[in-house]
Amino acid sequence: MYTVEMFGQTFDLNPVAFSLGGFDVYWYGIIIAVGFLAALIYGFRRAAEYEINTDKMIDVILIGTVGGVVGARSYYVLTTLSHYESFMDMIDIRDGGLAIYGGVIGALVCGGLVCLWRKINFTDMLDLAAPAFLIGQAIGRWGNFMNQEAFGSNTTLPWGMFSNGTYDHLTYVQETLAQQGVTVDPSLPVHPCFLYESLWCITGFIVIYFLSKNRKFKGETALQYIVWYGLGRFFIEAVRTDSLMVGPLKISQVLAATCVVVGLILILVFRIKAKKKKETTLETSTIVSE
DSSP, X not given: OEEEEETTEEEEEXXXXXXXXXXXXXXXXXXXXXXXXXXXXXXXXXXXXXXOOHHHHHHHHHHHHHHHHHHHHHHHHHTOGGGOSSHHHHHOOTTOOOOHHHXXXXXXXXXXXXXXXXXOOHHHHHHHHHHHHHHHHHXXXXXXXXXXXSOBSBOOSTTOBEEHHHHHHXXXXXXXXXXXXXXXXXTSOBOOHHHHHXXXXXXXXXXXXXXXXXXXXXXXXXXXXXXXHHHHHHHHHHXXXXXXXXXXXXXXXXXXXHHHHHHHHHHHHHHHHHHHHHHHHHHHHHHHHO
């Protein structure tokens, strides 16, 4: 149970939604499921625009989802191996511990293989999935709120968050933070990074949804997602105090910066190619008509 202070209000949070026969069902999992369902509804509504057969798309979604969960958990566990005492601890995701980059990689690999098998255009599928990812992430981040994770350093902003969960975690990692040159007072409010990312993803969905109506080449919407998410994650990760680390570097921040740079370069390159192809087609049509 967490007692949370935020926006001048105090309220209690229980990470466990309910129990069945001694098995706890966590809000984290429920919220992730709601995000997945909302993304699914979006995908089905727009599938026809991309000429994707919904029956075939179900196969991509089911297997891609399994790959996403396995990838997200594997990524998280591999970067925090010292936290686990047994294999059962490693596969227990009821209390959180899913890394979005691992999830995206797992979903892309497994979903891509199914696209190949079911003869679905992979880039069209990526463009359809990109805004759906943002919907799922925007909702899913509230699972972090229920677990009191994904927060940052101290802040005096009105939306600063404090709870016994943030206090306990920051007290426990004081030595680790000191080694990183970070000073955080556990007794003061912190940045609610989960909220920042949720709002960033909602905004990104709106922007990319309208951009997707006029994509210049197949795969552009997916690249726009990579750039948008990477940009936001880079700055949000800068203030987080529970980041996955490799030495002195925050893994997510390095990956985010890489995604932004590579994504922008690819968008520029493919737009130039698409423009040249269009010009060549117009010239050919003109010659034929003459």
